[in-house]
Amino acid sequence: MKTRTSILLGSLSAALVALALTSPRVVAADKVDPVADAKAFQNFFFQKFPNVKHEDFVNGPYSMNEDMKRQWQEKEEFPPYEFALDAGKEMFATPFKNGKTYADCFPNGGIGIRQNYPYFDEREGKVVTLELALNRCREANGEAPYSYVKDEMASLTAYMAFTSRGKPMDIKIPDDPRALAAFENGKRYFYTRRGQMNFSCAGCHVQSPGERIRAETLAPALGILNAMPIYRSEWSGMGTTSRRFVTCNSQTRAVPLEPQADEYRDVEYFLSYVANGLPISGPGARP
Amino acid sequence: MKRSLPLAMLLALSLAPAARAANEADYKAAYAAAEAASKEAAGMRNQWTVTVSTLAAAKKAADGGDFDRAVAAAQEAEALAKASIFQATSEKDAWKAMEIR
Numbered sequence: 225m226k227t228r229t230s231i232l233l234g235s236l237s238a239a240l241v242a243l244a245l246t247s248p249r250v251v252a253a254d255k256v257d258p259v260a261d262a263k264a265f266q267n268f269f270f271q272k273f274p275n276v277k278h279e280d281f282v283n284g285p286y287s288m289n290e291d292m293k294r295q296w297q298e299k300e301e302f303p304p305y306e307f308a309l310d311a312g313k314e315m316f317a318t319p320f321k322n323g324k325t326y327a328d329c330f331p332n333g334g335i336g337i338r339q340n341y342p343y344f345d346e347r348e349g350k351v352v353t354l355e356l357a358l359n360r361c362r363e364a365n366g367e368a369p370y371s372y373v374k375d376e377m378a379s380l381t382a383y384m385a386f387t388s389r390g391k392p393m394d395i396k397i398p399d400d401p402r403a404l405a406a407f408e409n410g411k412r413y414f415y416t417r418r419g420q421m422n423f424s425c426a427g428c429h430v431q432s433p434g435e436r437i438r439a440e441t442l443a444p445a446l447g448i449l450n451a452m453p454i455y456r457s458e459w460s461g462m463g464t465t466s467r468r469f470v471t472c473n474s475q476t477r478a479v480p481l482e483p484q485a486d487e488y489r490d491v492e493y494f495l496s497y498v499a500n501g502l503p504i505s506g507p508g509a510r511p
Numbered sequence: 512m513k514r515s516l517p518l519a520m521l522l523a524l525s526l527a528p529a530a531r532a533a534n535e536a537d538y539k540a541a542y543a544a545a546e547a548a549s550k551e552a553a554g555m556r557n558q559w560t561v562t563v564s565t566l567a568a569a570k571k572a573a574d575g576g577d578f579d580r581a582v583a584a585a586q587e588a589e590a591l592a593k594a595s596i597f598q599a600t601s602e603k604d605a606w607k608a609m610e611i612r
């Protein structure tokens with residue numbers, strides 16, 4: 225009887241020890257760790273494409289295909305986004321009706337700050353993108369907001385990105401559970417399959433960069449937003465980050481969310497953070 | 512034996528429910544079911560474009576008086592909406608399998 229009791233007690237203690245040893249791991253696996261996520265994300269691409277220079281990932285499909293890269297480099301002598309860039313510069317300097325300008329709304333007069341967007345606004349408890357900040361600036365100065373998906377917004381962000389060219393993406397995640405939740409929500413959105421085609425963002429831009437989907441060469445997810453906004457030949461015009469998300473959703477036959485929906489803001493936060501250290505290359509040009 | 516086959520066929524046909532054309536009530540019931548599933552999918556932020564267009568096709572067919580086509584489209588829309596609900600539900604956890612770690 226005593227032997228049986230001691231075996232029972234021994235088994236129970238062993239089970240408790242095992243539980244105690246495994247529990248912290250479970251907690252650790254569920255903990256949001258943006259630093260570890262960014263490291264793993266970057267390493268995945270660096271190992272998958274060992275011949276691509278790290279700073280070259282921001283050039284999207286051109287980093288995956290030498291022929292395309294040469295064509296793009298020639299096109300860059302007279303880039304198709306140049307008109308938008310000039311328009312954006314002029315718009316940025318033109319005062320609102322109240323005499324103020326965009327420069328009054330941003331740190332450093334809005335010059336060379338693209339790499340810090342999106343940021344987490346601790347007062348609002350949400351992610352604020354550059355596009356959102358620009359429209360809020362307009363509204364605060366009595367102007368009507370612009371469409372988030374093209375034309376004026378693309379021109380303004382093109383100019384602001386241009387003033388940050390070469391600067392490393394520098395997104396901060398404050399020690400705030402809401403910021404961590406936004407990062408995690410963005411990550412979830414990025415990996416979640418949606419639409420009748422059952423595609424996630426990752427399905428194309430993690431599993432298949434460099435591969436073709438119909439006539440297009442897929443860009444790697446790493447640094448994919450560093451080139452925004454972009455001139456796309458397919459669109460015959462400029463498009464913002466919002467436009468890119470909306471179009472991606474439509475292509476998977478998912479009804480897109482409204483531009484600057486929380487999910488889009490969060491996925492922009494996630495994708496920008498994991499690209500920290502890679503240079504801003506926007507405005508970009510894509511096929 | 513030769514006579515029994517046509518007789519059996521005749522009997523089977525007479526017992527089979529007669530196929531009838533769909534009417535407006537059938538369409539309304541099918542459309543309501545599809546619309547409810549579609550709203551549920553939209554509430555999950557996972558509406559599919561094809562659900563919306565198929566629902567619209569059902570309505571258009573009904574407006575033109577073609578209730579057979581309207582019912583078929585509404586049933587297809589309901590199936591699509593239910594598939595999107597299934598997707599959203601299963602992806603609540605399934606996305607983690609895709610994550611780079």
